[in-house]
Amino acid sequence: MHSREGDLRKAPIGVFDSGVGGLTVVREIMRQIPNESIIFFGDTARVPYGSKSKETVTRYSRQIVRFLLTHEVKTIVVACNTASACALEDLEKETEVPIIGVVKPGARMASQVTRNGRIGVIATEATIGSRIYSQYIQELNSKVTIFGKACPLFVPLVEEGLWQDPVTDEIARRYLTELIDCDIDTLILGCTHYPLIRSTLGKIMGEGVTLVNPAYETARELRRMLEEKGLLNPEEPGLGSNRYQFYVSDKAEKFKQFANSIIKYGILSAKTVNIEDY
Amino acid sequence: MHSREGDLRKAPIGVFDSGVGGLTVVREIMRQIPNESIIFFGDTARVPYGSKSKETVTRYSRQIVRFLLTHEVKTIVVACNTASACALEDLEKETEVPIIGVVKPGARMASQVTRNGRIGVIATEATIGSRIYSQYIQELNSKVTIFGKACPLFVPLVEEGLWQDPVTDEIARRYLTELIDCDIDTLILGCTHYPLIRSTLGKIMGEGVTLVNPAYETARELRRMLEEKGLLNPEEPGLGSNRYQFYVSDKAEKFKQFANSIIKYGILSAKTVNIEDY
Numbered sequence: 001m002h003s004r005e006g007d008l009r010k011a012p013i014g015v016f017d018s019g020v021g022g023l024t025v026v027r028e029i030m031r032q033i034p035n036e037s038i039i040f041f042g043d044t045a046r047v048p049y050g051s052k053s054k055e056t057v058t059r060y061s062r063q064i065v066r067f068l069l070t071h072e073v074k075t076i077v078v079a080c081n082t083a084s085a086c087a088l089e090d091l092e093k094e095t096e097v098p099i100i101g102v103v104k105p106g107a108r109m110a111s112q113v114t115r116n117g118r119i120g121v122i123a124t125e126a127t128i129g130s131r132i133y134s135q136y137i138q139e140l141n142s143k144v145t146i147f148g149k150a151c152p153l154f155v156p157l158v159e160e161g162l163w164q165d166p167v168t169d170e171i172a173r174r175y176l177t178e179l180i181d182c183d184i185d186t187l188i189l190g191c192t193h194y195p196l197i198r199s200t201l202g203k204i205m206g207e208g209v210t211l212v213n214p215a216y217e218t219a220r221e222l223r224r225m226l227e228e229k230g231l232l233n234p235e236e237p238g239l240g241s242n243r244y245q246f247y248v249s250d251k252a253e254k255f256k257q258f259a260n261s262i263i264k265y266g267i268l269s270a271k272t273v274n275i276e277d278y
Numbered sequence: 279m280h281s282r283e284g285d286l287r288k289a290p291i292g293v294f295d296s297g298v299g300g301l302t303v304v305r306e307i308m309r310q311i312p313n314e315s316i317i318f319f320g321d322t323a324r325v326p327y328g329s330k331s332k333e334t335v336t337r338y339s340r341q342i343v344r345f346l347l348t349h350e351v352k353t354i355v356v357a358c359n360t361a362s363a364c365a366l367e368d369l370e371k372e373t374e375v376p377i378i379g380v381v382k383p384g385a386r387m388a389s390q391v392t393r394n395g396r397i398g399v400i401a402t403e404a405t406i407g408s409r410i411y412s413q414y415i416q417e418l419n420s421k422v423t424i425f426g427k428a429c430p431l432f433v434p435l436v437e438e439g440l441w442q443d444p445v446t447d448e449i450a451r452r453y454l455t456e457l458i459d460c461d462i463d464t465l466i467l468g469c470t471h472y473p474l475i476r477s478t479l480g481k482i483m484g485e486g487v488t489l490v491n492p493a494y495e496t497a498r499e500l501r502r503m504l505e506e507k508g509l510l511n512p513e514e515p516g517l518g519s520n521r522y523q524f525y526v527s528d529k530a531e532k533f534k535q536f537a538n539s540i541i542k543y544g545i546l547s548a549k550t551v552n553i554e555d556y
Contacts, residue, residue: 045334046324051437056323056528156434159329170445250334276554 009233012037012245013222014073014097016064019047020255021155021192022079023262025102028219029077030244030265033226035233037243039071043275045249048155049082050124050191057126061087065095066278067247073097074231077222081106081123081190081214085130098225103127105221106188106214107136113210114186117144120179120209122201123190125150133190147182151175151191158193159258168200176204188212196262246270287511290315290523291500292351292375294342297325298533299433299470300357301540303380306497307355308522308543311504313511315521317349321553323527326433327360328402328469335404339365343373344556345525351375352509355500359384359401359468359492363408376503381405383499384466384492385414391488392464395422398457398487400479401468403428411468425460429453429469436471437536446478454482466490474540524548 015026019042026040041064043049049057061083068076076099078084078091084101091099110119110133121133127150134146153171162168179187187209189195195213202211226232237243244265248255252270259267293304297320304318319342321327327335339361346354354377356362356369362379369377388397388411399411406428415422431449440446457465465487467473473491480489504510515521522543526533530548537548 045330051529052323053528153434153438156431160431167445167448170448250331251329 008074009231010037010237011072011074012039014039014041014068014071014076015079016041016043016061016068016076016083017080017192018043018049018082020044020159020258020262023259024192024195025077025079025215025218027263028215029222030263032219033223033232035236037233037237038245039068039073040244040246041067041273041275042246042248042255044251044255045275048124049080050126050155051152052082052126054086054126054130057083057086058090060275061091062094063275063278065091065099067273067275069097075099075222075226077218078102079192079215079218081192082126085127085132098229100218100222100225102192102214102218103132103190104136105217106190106212107133108140109214109217110186110188110212111137111140111144113212114144116183116185117141118182118184118186119144119146120182120184120187121146121148121190122151122154122175122179122187122194123148124155125152127190133188147179147184149175149179154191154197155193158196163197164200168197169204172197172200172204176201180205184209186210186212188214190214244268247273249273249275286352287509288515289350289352290317292317292319292346292349292354293357294319294321294339294346294354294361295358295470296321296327296360298322298437298536298540301537302470302473303355303357303493303496305541306493307500308541310497311501311510313514315511315515316523317346317351318522318524319345319551319553320524320526320533322529322533323553326402327358328404328433329430330360330404332364332404332408335361335364336368338553339369340372341553341556343369343377345551345553347375353377353500353504355496356380357470357493357496359470360404363405363410376507378496378500378503380470380492380496381410381468382414383495384468384490385411386418387492387495388464388466388490389415389418389422391490392422394461394463395419396460396462396464397422397424398460398462398465399424399426399468400429400432400453400457400465400472401426402433403430405468411466425457425462427453427457432475433469433471436474441475442478446475447482450475450478450482454479458483462487464488464490466492468492522546525551527551527553
């Protein structure tokens with residue numbers, strides 16, 4: 001598979017998400033490991049994953065991994081909390097390149113920053129249902145209590161562009177009230193869309209609550225892992241190289257517009273792939 | 279394909295939707311043509327269709343038609359506005375049994391009830407983008423003016439159960455204001471989810487505006503079509519026959535719960551199908 005004339009360090013990093021939310025992870029990788037090339041795939045035809053079953057999310061994730069491997073990636077980042085929660089364990093066993101998700105890095109950071117041992121997690125139905133954040137955090141520190149809350153309307157509100165809007169405030173207040181009542185001091189933004197409404201969430205939770213963004217922690221962990229394995233690209237890719245490549249399963253044009261509102265580097269192009277063929 | 283020992287009249291009707299909204303059409307068929315058996319398929323793994331491209335919606339619809347034909351249906355109802363808008367024209371050419379959608383019946387009724395010739399259509403992005411309601415209505419009456427408005431948040435709000443809620447009121451008010459300003463006297467509920475928030479929509483539009491529910495009109499048109507072709511089932515299916523069968527592509531249990539809130543007959547069971555195999 002890796003025929004890139006020996007220097008695996010120059011191979012791209014594969015990143016995928018159910019849709020556009022994973023671009024918050026791409027943005028962090030671009031910032032923290034600027035020498036790397038990235039192949040991104042967003043499953044815009046089958047988004048959202050958060051309301052689907054574990055089996056379906058795993059089947060879709062496998063197709064995407066097969067697609068990314070055709071691009072000779074040196075590692076894969078599952079930039080979707082739902083896919084990390086539902087499929088990562090299976091993917092790790094099957095995949096020939098190292099693969100990391102967003103859940104473990106977020107869980108680790110939350111367990112480090114909490115002072116009162118009470119952590120909230122907001123995420124999709126599938127991620128909350130998997131109880132994966134609880135599992136990871138309690139492996140790190142069994143004295144911590146975790147309070148999970150599914151927030152199914154956040155993704156459509158973000159995709160509709162209502163990042164700062166009274167309706168989003170109202171819905172957020174409903175979802176978050178029970179977490180405030182639980183006296184948490186740390187809140188994990190357990191879906192890659194949520195950093196985009198971070199200011200609304202921070203306002204409602206108040207200054208005493210630390211918001212943990214797994215996208216940021218994942219890019220740090222990715223950097224560390226590449227260093228350990230000697231896989232960091234030692235030099236910036238040359239001009240004219242196709243450094244950041246974006247693929248989607250539907251509506252490339254709409255994706256490009258949304259992506260350009262998240263990533264300042266500019267998405268030169270996005271191509272459509274029939275992902276069911278992989 | 280039709281080996282049902284000669285009496286095609288006893289074959290079931292195939293009905294499909296992107297998810298659960300099409301059950302509002304199933305409910306009308308049960309009411310208006312009670313002798314018929316129904317095979318319903320809801321594409322709950324790949325819902326929603328309203329934000330997808332015409333190509334993707336057509337590919338998914340073709341798979342579902344192939345699945346329904348394996349059940350030897352005598353006719354197919356596309357109980358989804360987006361699929362009717364994007365895929366029906368192709369499906370009609372390819373499919374060996376009569377196939378009807380929800381758009382034409384809704385368009386016909388709206389063109390009959392308008393008095394001032396100003397009709398509004400609310401629907402998904404894909405349906406509005408297709409301009410299909412405009413096209414059908416203007417074929418019937420070229421003097422009518424049509425005003426379309428995409429309402430992408432209605433489906434997630436309905437699926438979240440906020441059928442009567444201040445947030446749904448607020449979002450509906452934003453979407454509908456420009457239609458009120460256009461002085462329409464008729465509003466087509468151009469997505470099968472929308473009849474479930476009919477009371478909110480009616481309150482905002484006011485008594486002077488007639489709401490057209492294509493689900494109701496489609497069941498009437500289906501009855502008429504079956505009569506014309508001599509395909510109406512002459513007798514009620516016997517006790518013990520598997521009269522209403524429900525299939526989905528994901529999360530059968532959740533579907534059953536939602537379905538039971540729409541259909542009073544009770545959904546005895548729902549089975550999961552891997553629709554990508556068709």
